[in-house]
Amino acid sequence: MTTKLMGEKVQRVEDQRFLRGKGRYVDDVAVGPATLHAAVLRSPHAHARIVDIDVSEVLDVEGVHAVWTYDDLADLSAPMAEPLPLLIPHPDLTHGRTQYALAKDEVNYVGEAIAFVVADDRYLAEDAVSRIKVDYELLPAVVGVEAARRAEHLVHEDVPGNVGARMEQSTGDVEAAIAAAPHRLSLDLTVERSACTPLEGRGTVARWDPDVGRLQVWSSTQTSTGVRAAIAVKLGLDLAQVDVITPDVGGGFGVKINHPWPEELLVPLAARALGRPVKFTEDRREHFISSAHERGQVHHVEVGFDDDGRLLGLDVMFWHDHGAYTPYGLIVPIITSTQLLGPYKPAVYRARFESLYTNTVMVTPYRGAGRPQGCYVMERTMDAIAAELGKDRTEVRAVNFIQPDEFPFDQGLVFQDGRELEYDSGDYPALLQKAKDLIGWDEFPAFREEMAAEGRRVGIGLACYVEGTGVGPYEGAHVHIETSGKVKVATGLTTQGQGHATVFAQLVADELGVRFEDVEVVTGDTRRMPYAVGTFASRAAVMSGSAIHLAAKRAKEKVLRIAAEALEADEEDLEIVDGVVSVKGSPGSSIDLGTVAVLSNPLRYAFDEASQAATQFSVGDPGKPPVAEDDEPGLEGRDFYSPERATFAAGIHAVIVETDPETAEITILKYAVVHDCGTLINPMIVEGQIHGGVAQGVAGALYERMAYDESGQLQNASFMDFLMPYVTEVPDGIDIDHLETPSPLNPLGIKGAGEAGVIPSAAVFAAAIEDAEGIPIRSMPISPSELFHLREAHR
């Protein structure tokens, strides 16, 4: 009997390759002298009019093949002269703006693409870029939420007040509810900008085949099908002429869901125009200033509550800094405004936001995607309520929890996918108990005293979150059993380190009864699965996992039908173990999957011994067509999974920190995570996701920020100055406990896990530092020097 792999800590099949340097990334594609290399001239100014671009010193340089500015685009392909797509329109995004592939007349952030050079190699391309002379007329830069709100200067002349969108959602008369509440508080809470900073930046390679009129593109993206559609439209090609392949990706974390980047269009355009493969590989500084950031928001909270801390009215207004353009619409602030609620059920809730333009890099979702800010706002509010009432922080949370018997629970709002914010399942009181046990909540006062006796200062914090995962619209899968008995699986969404080749193979091995090592998974290749959405919102396991499960089921049905006929047995009596179909109880009567695959495809010609069995004089009922009317040749299953709405994972993080009384250095003593992502496919991979998320969360809470100066220059655009933590800054050992509350929305009961680790970080560190110091923490991230100055201010 094959052991079920669902829930097993199966070793990642990817790691042999990655750890031995055999990973194959975009930059590893199309190496050789035939490939040309692109470099981009980027704006050094945050806001300027382009008066003139002089490329005359580049045109005749030997080895330079193309120098393009905006004025060249229309001739190359008319749609290229239009702005880049606004990917997710929304009725409240009344003033959405997107950039051009190459700046037209104006630049709105340092790093915006102005000119594109293609040369024999990158050195030459960059030297050529440096010879282009641009005459700018400088305009005043708008930097930060405050400047955007003041609107003394405008980012876009035709966007009054710098307001791209205003949105409001509410479940009742919140002002009346707060006015009537026995207790009231207000808080102002800030989160600064940060960014995904994957180790591999953006990159695109394109090859045009003039013989067949086809374009082949490799891109480091989170959506191959999205890139494919965009390229087809912008280059005036039929979809069928474009293949997009996503090879190994060295991290995405959200930034690579945005598409098409200017280079994702310019590289294929150049490949077609020049008839040579063209490559663009982003460098680190380019990634800082010309990809995307997130997180920057300022919030104001008004809350009314009863004597137990029960939320009677919660009113949140916030300002979202979306940078210079809005290609990704309002997804991030919508997520903040809805997911802010976490596991709680305020009697009345209102969320309002303004999404504001600034002369900085644009915003796209970054792991957590607005949830870290929402969680921070909600959990800071919970802590403030507990402090106001003199209650234990966990008690205040517990009285506000949605109870296990209240699911499905409709929050009365519209979520980021345009569907109701309806939680499918969960058990928040059980999570809280586990979290308290794991961190030692009840024992902490004694520990604090012990430490204080040694002159040491410690604090504890805890933060709860709910994460809508696995949003639609759909994903699909194709499962193909070859005549060798090996199983080839394709799903269209992409992979950037999650271990899809492992977990998806586990699902197929379980459903089909084949050996794990006989299953090969391909992701993000539009040739193999042209219908897909992408990898974001912790959706791969839920969406593609479910689709793969369903597709494997279909393949299995066909296996059993053909095998039953061949074995002259009833389908009900068959079982598949290790790739062999046999009649239960009579092991002698069996057929292997490879043979079933042979039989599934009636042949005229034999090409090996196995295929002889399927030729026309060997099989088939002469009285029937070789392929029945409702059947098709081959042993394949294809299916799609499209849920009504997202499934909601949940969790709680807790941390004990120590703050140095002299230097204000912040040290993590203990970090605990309890997590409920429904049924676990592979606990080791889920824990890996949590580890990575916590590391990134620590980074965002204590180290990383985007240091823009008032003129819009990003002053820390390198790993010298942008403090990405080392392993030494990440908790040494993270205590993890799981709860498995299956989702009723998909066949496997799974919920997403990819982003959870990073969501409560700002909230939990703010809580613990506040607890240690007795000073309200209202702005994150926080550095030792900021804590030091806070102490001075509160002395």
Next chain:
Amino acid sequence: MKISGTNTIPYPVAQVWDALLDPAVLVRTIPGCERLETTGEHTYAMTVTAGVAAIRGTYDGTCALSDLVEHKSLVMRLQGAGAPGTIDATVHVSFAETDGGTTISYDADAVVGGMVGGVGQRMLTSVSKRMAQEFFDNVAAAIGGPAPAAAPAAETPAGAAGPVYTAPPRAAAGGVSSDFLTGVAVGAGLVLLGVIAGRWSRRR
């Protein structure tokens, strides 16, 4: 970026003032300056080579002196751009007679853009100050020393708006002109330049 500082030149204000308004002096005292062209009264176009470590390159810029109050103060507006970045600065410079010398105070408000702004920012203030020191030392040497043997001859090539000054081949200025120093300041050199040169105003 705001940079301010003071330097003392051991010569009377009148001499220092004249030196700082003399393009032939400027071209050989501004660290990294290769070429200075007079484009109008107290306005110059110039070429400066500078760099911070790997971020090195040649900048073309303009500077203009204004609000001249003789022997007291001036304002310099400066704009420069090169492959590694851009500099736009306004520098207020004041002069005071002290013990037979001249104390020069400068107050620069600079926007440093491009690669240098993002990567070298941390070092710019200190490097700028050291380059200012180098510059004023050079000015002092120029006032006190004999005219250089290979004095840059002012010439007016066809097509140039005014006289063009080129720097003589320069030996490392005593002690301070390590690669680090001359190298660094994309912004720094120019801000420094700022001290002498000009004030840039945003065209809004």
